[in-house]
Every structure is written in structure tokens, then in C-alpha cells.
Amino acid sequence: MSNKKYRILGLFSDFEEAFLAINDIKLNRVPGVSVDDVRLMSPIEHPEIEEILGERPAHVPKFTLAGACFGITFGFLFLASAQANFLVQPQGGKPVVPLPSNIVLTYEMLILFGVIFTVVSFLFLSGLIGGKKERLYSEKVGVDQIGVILELDDHTYEPTKALFKQHKVLEIREEVIK
């Protein structure tokens, strides 16, 4: 038997069908296919998706925290050092490094960098930038269908397709990887 690898995308009419199929994979109905390999495509995010796919990491908040911390430190130090190097202009009887105005500006910097770090980390972590896109994609995922993607080999290829069909898959797209 040749040692081919396949990628298949099964399109289901709704979350329930797709989830039942994944549940079967979870219950090891197809030996050799793990639920951790399952990738889901959907028009919206199902609120209880973790129940079926298990907890998968989303590290965005860590970057947010880092961005906020950076914003505070950098913001304040930037302002204070700019002021401390601009000694020629004391004004209105105010100190050279006036805390009340620096608090306001540092606050804005916190939010600005928090937002920037969040967004940039989102773009990378979600794979929108630099990540590999799914080669198999159906426009119907943008409308109302749910896609389940799996990478399979010769042993698991046929049983998985059978499983999908059992759960009333609407369409199966596949490609041979090698």
C-alpha cells in the first residue's frame, strides 16, 4: 500500500452534525485520528466549542498585558526624559516634570500600546499574518455551513469519510498532500 497523505474538508449543514462527527472522533471511532488534529471552520464561533474540541490556547491576553505594561513604562519615561531634557522652559510656576499631566498622557499611552500589542499579536496568533492558510476552503463556510478539516493517511482515510457520511455530510473536498 502506498503511503499517501490526504487532507479532507467535510461540510456539514449545522453545528450539531459537525459536532457529532467530531464527537465520534473523540470517542476514537476511527483509530489513528485524534480530536486534537481536527480543525473547524464556521460562519460564527459556537459558544460551547471548547466542550467538543477541548481547550485550545489563545495567548492574546498575555500580549495585551505586556503592551499595557510597556505603555506605562515607556510612556512615563519618554515624557519625563523629554521634559528633563527641555529645561529651558519652566512654565507657569509648574515643575519641570509635572505629574498630573504625565498621568493623563501615560494613561493614553497605556491604552495605545495595549491596543497595538493586542491587535498585532492577534494577527500573528490567529495566523492571519504569517500563518498557513487552509488550502481547502469553501465559500459556504461564510454562509451557513460548518467545515471539519482533517489530515489523514491511508489507514484513516476511508473510515473517516465513512464517518462523515454517516453524519450526513453535505460535501467532502479532499486533496492529496503527497
Place this chain on the structure above:
Amino acid sequence: MSLNNILTNWSRYRKGAEEGGFHEYEHQWGMVVDLNKCIGCNACSVACYAENNLPVVGEARYAKSQFMSWMRIERYWDEPDLEPYQASPTANVDVWIETNPPAGKTALKPSMPGSYAEGLLEPGGQGFEERVGVFGTKGEMQDFGASFLPMMCQQCHAATCEPVCPVAATYHTPDGLNAQVYNRCIGSRYCSNNCPYRLRYFNFWSYYEDAWPEPLHMQLNPDLAVRDKGVMEKCTFCVQRIRVAKDEAKMENRKVRDGEFATACVQTCPTGALVFGDLQDPESRVSKLWRFHQVEQGKTKQNKQNKELRGYRILEGLNTDPSVMYLERVREV
């Protein structure tokens, strides 16, 4: 580098005016205006126009209050012991506000034509007499009873105009002056809005284009710039003269002597109502007058031993800490 700078100098950088501020003053130029001596001749104002290249804006722009008189004589009609001027029923009535501090003494009232107080409150209304003095009518000036208030930049030490400038175009010099850097100004005009004395003037137009038709441009003072549109300006205490005096003193290796020079207005005043000098020099005329009248800098309320003394600073209750002391006008009752 910067970080080190901040850490080592932190406590110095955190000093406000109350604790002496960040830098040492070399001078504190100040002035005394004796309202008893002011006769409202406007010579100071004219001198200022000549000295500081102030454009004459013409009637139309003057009427729009777009003029540039750094030194202006405000006129008030407020003789308290005179019979209130009979206001005709159709007249527009001016309104006074109590300015600090001729406390309990007089109420000031503007008389400038076009003053907005027109129609503010109807005369004869309830409580009108108490709150709003009825003194005269528009268009008909009284023959007598005017008070004059020469107003130039008060060179406040806690100037409200300074911290609001977005580009730091106005700042406090080691001479104790409130300086305006024309080149840095972007014309946000916040400083003028935040000046309680309204002593900052803005170049709404390129005034120079028609203010000095040839050969009048020959009269321009070469010691300072002619300002173009879009920058704020104000009385500088004739900073160009201060510069010259300081340079000469430095060359002769001495301190600037009191009375060695004066600003244009002081120099011109025919009655000697204005006195200019260094408040840091305890021997200067200005310092002596301040001391005599028991007016001190850095206070929002003067603690005078002798209540009869006439010295006061305008709106000092706002904690602007002005460098100009006014001497109240005394009248016979």
C-alpha cells in the same frame, strides 16, 4: 542618559514656584503703576507702538477688536461720589464687574464703544442697582470722572498662559519675564484665552502688508521682528532694551544699574506714573515701592500692616503672581 538625568535631578525637577521653582532668577523685572499720576494721555501706548513695531490696524479692524495695542489705557467712569448719570430709557447700559482689589471702594465700568454688555440687563429691574451700577450711557461720555488703567502684560510668575501652550512657545525666562517665541508659535491661541487680563494679541492678518506704507516702513525698529499672521504676541517689557542693557553691563563687567534703561512706556510717561526696575535688586526704585506698599510676590492676598497703603496687584487672587503693582487712585470725598 536621560534616565540618569531624571533620577539624579528628580527632586529638583519636581519643584514648583512655591518652592522656588527649577531655576534661579537672574532678574525679576517688575513695574509700578501709580494710578494717581496717570492722566490717560496714551503716550505710553503710542511709544509702545513705535518701539515694538505694532501695526496700526485701521478703523474696521479696530472695531472688530483685532487691534494690537500691547499697552492699552482702559477707561472707566466710576466717580462714586457723583450723582449717577441719568440713563435715558433707550440707552444701553454698561455693567461693571468688581475687579480685585479696589475692595469696597469702587466699581469699575467699561466705556469702550461696542462693549458687549449692551442690553445685558434692563435698567430698573429688581436688584439691578445693587448688582449693576448705573453710571452712564453709551455714546455720551461724561465730561469728568474718568479713571484710567494702563494695562500691559503683567509678566506673571505663575502665568496661566504658559502651561497651556501646546508647543511651549511661551515660557518663563530667568529674567522673570513671560516670553513669547514668535518662531515657535503655531497660533492655537489658547494662551490668550487663558489670560485673565486678555493681554495677548493675535496676528489675525498679515498686518505688516498695509500698516507701514512706504516710507513709513523706515520707522520700524530693527531690534525686533515684524510679526506675520498667525502668531501670538504681547508686551515683552521691551526685551530688546533689556538685552542691550544686560550686554553692556556684561561688557563693562558690572551689574545692570537701576534706572539705566527703561521700557518705552516708562520712558515716555509724562507724569512719571510708571516705574520700571529689577525686583530682585533690593535697592531699585521698584523694589522700594513694593516694600513700602507692603506688596509681596508669591501671595494671593497681601497681608498689609497699614491698610491705607495703596499698592495692589490686579486679580492676584487668581494666583497668577503678577510682576506689576498698581497704586490705587485716591480721591477727595
Place this chain on the structure above:
Amino acid sequence: MKHVSEKDINEEIKWAQINTDILQSLQNPRKAYWVAVAVCVAMLACAVVAEVYQYQTGLGVADLNRPHMWGLYIATFIFWIGMSHSGTLLSAILHIVHADWRKPIYRFAEAMTTFSLMTAGFFPMIHLGRMWNLYWVIPYVTDRGIWPNFRSPLVWDAFAITTYLTSSAVFLFIGMIPDLAICRDNSTGWRKKLYTVLSLGWQGTDRQWRNFRKTYMLMACFLIPLAVSVHSIVSSDFAMSIMPGWHVTSFPPYFVAGALYSGCASIITLFIILRYFFRWEEYMTMAIHEKICKLTFAIAMVWTYLNLVEFGATWYGHDPVAKEVLISKFVGPFAPFFWAMLFFGSVLPFALAFEKSRRNLPWMFVVSLLLNVGMWLERWMIVGPTLSHAYGPESWNFLWPSIVQWAIVFGSFGWFGLLFLIFVKVVPAVSMYEVKEMVFHRRREANPELAARFHRRITDAQSVTAKPGIEGA
């Protein structure tokens, strides 16, 4: 009345139908659209002509004068900043409290935020005496060692507005990505290219959604304090000064309330326009309209309260100068505008309190515009009277703004309109994926046994026989 059981949205609506209904808004525009564009461009042209003239001649042509250093420019600046507040702030607040009726209306509200910020940003520039030196406000490193003055509330403004514009534009964009992917899948030609770039290759995979949810929630959490801080910073332009009538402790909340107020009123305006022109009655339902109207009424009352507090505190405070300014507002040359502001701002919103009046959309359209007129007047009444009537009687005066100022203010509405018109034809003004979510949740709520069955199936390993069409579309 009989509308008690009215639904925010019909939960039986099919997902495919949602796509079709929303995407039709991107079809080639009708003639009315081009007329609207032409009107907006004409309005904008007025402003451009006026601005070029003012740039060349100086601010004298605006009829600003010595006490009136700020005029309609700053008033309109605050107005536009204020209008920007409702979109993002409400969207973020409603998002974190899971009020899903925000979903059909938040997209255009956030676009309104971004565009009104883009409009507002022009005014501080236009009002500068030397606009060409504007970049001096930016803190950049130079060999001269010159920095902007960080003490100035105007610099705070620059920081706050930059942060707010960046964040709200990014918030709008992030929220749009799944919809842009739908547009990409359904378009051809230049649109296809545009959406391919903009959607960043969104495919709706679970990894993308997972990170997307987290990001969106985090952004919402940032935007709430940010929006509040932005308008309080704008209020510091006044509250940080020492001028009577400006130096008011209650200004920050007053500004924030005013901002929410005018923003909500504009949401009503745009809601009615979009609902009418795109025939989105299915999505922009009366039930949602009712909710925004009630919200606007509540905010109007907050604003009224803060107004009264300001008057009362000034009156009670016995600061004679502040008192004179207050009196001059009521009886001075600004009096007609001041009373108009009080009428539009505090009396007219009662039209939103009555169901019969609320449900009359043409009337509500007029009311929402008038509320915004009132809020614009409010900003003018903040800037104007204090300038005309502060400490020194010498400088009391009143100068009517010149045609140049009016033209620029007028043109700013054209600019905003133009941006919005482009927006509705390029981007779906209603969020498709979020409406799908809303429908999905509502359906589960309406049929609890559906959700229960779903859980039972998933957890019960034996159950493999399924009935299609229960979940999802």
C-alpha cells in the same frame, strides 16, 4: 401597548438570507446615492474654498477677535469628537454586557465614530494660526532638543485623539474581518481584490475565531475607559483653564454625557436612513429602535441634570465673575442660542419618552437631527459666552462668526457624509456574522430543548442517530 412581545430580531431568519440581504447594500448604487454624493462634495467644496482663503489671508477673515480667540471651529471640534463617542463606547459596553441587540447596529455606529473623529481632527488644524507648523505638536526627537509642551491640554488632546482614532479604527476593522471574507467570497473584479487584501485571508477556522473573540473582548475593555478619557481630556481644554464658566469641576462628566447624547441622536438618524434606503426592516427592527430611543432619553436626562448642577453650583458658589458669565448666558447676546440649546437638549428629548412619538420614524428623524442641533449649540455655548464675558470689562464684546467659519462648519458635514456614503457601499453596514450569532442565540433561547438536546447528544456517546436542521441554519 401591543408591542410588548415584539422581538429584537426574527430568529427564524435563515443565515443564507442574512448574507443576501446585507450584501445587496453593496450593489451598484442608485441615482439617489449619486445625488447625495454630489451634495456632500458641494458642501465640502464650500469648506475647501473657505479654508484656502483663510489659509492665505489669516484668521481675521473668520471674524475671530481678541476675546473670541476660539470660535465655531473649536465648538464644532468638540461636537464631532462628541459624536464619535456613542458608536464605539456603546458598542464596547453593550458587547461586554452581552446585550446582543447591539449586533445589527454597531457596525455603522462604529464607522460613525471613526468618521466623525476624522472630521473632528481637521478643526484644531484649521483653527491654527500657522497650520503649516502643526507637526510641532508631535513629540519627535530633534537635534534642537525641542519638545511640545506636555502640560498643555491641547497636547493631551493630540495624544488622546490619536489613541482614540487608532483604537476605534482598529476596533471597527477587526470586527469587520469575517464580513470582509464573506464579501471576498461573493464579489468579482476590483472588489474581489480589495476584499482579498482587507480580509487578510480569514477562513473562519477555530483558531482564528478563538483569537478573534479574545481580541475583540480585550479591545472593548480598552475602549470604554479610553472613550471616557478622551472626552474628559477635551473638557480639560476648558476645565484646566482659569476662565469663569470654563473652570468648572463638573465639566468632564458633562462633556462625556453630552458626547453620548449627540452620538446616540446621530445613531438614531443614521439608523432611520439606513433602514429606509436599504430596506433593512428585518434587521434594524422597531424593537431595537425603541431601545436606542430610550437610551438616548436617559442620557438626555443625565445631561440635563449635569447642566442644572453646573448652573446651581455656579450660582451658589458666589464667584461674582462666574456668576456674571452665567447671567450673560441667559440674557446676554448669546441668549437666543442658549435657550434654544436648553429647549433642544432638555425639552425635546421628551419626544423620545412616549411610545407613540418614538414609533413615528419620520418624526424621530427630525427629532434626532434637532437634538444634534441642540448639542452643537451646547458646544458653542461653552466656548462663546466665557470668551465674550470674562474678567476684564475692557475686552467684553460679541462678534458674530463670519461666513468663512460657517462655511467650514457646514462643509465638515459634507465631509462626514461623504465618508459615510463611501463606507456603506464598500463595507456591509450591518455585521453579517454577528447577526447570525444573534439569531443563533435567540433561537436557542427561544427553544431551550434544542440546546438541551445538543448537550445530551454531545455528552452521550451512544447517541449517534441525529436529526438534521436543529442547530445552525
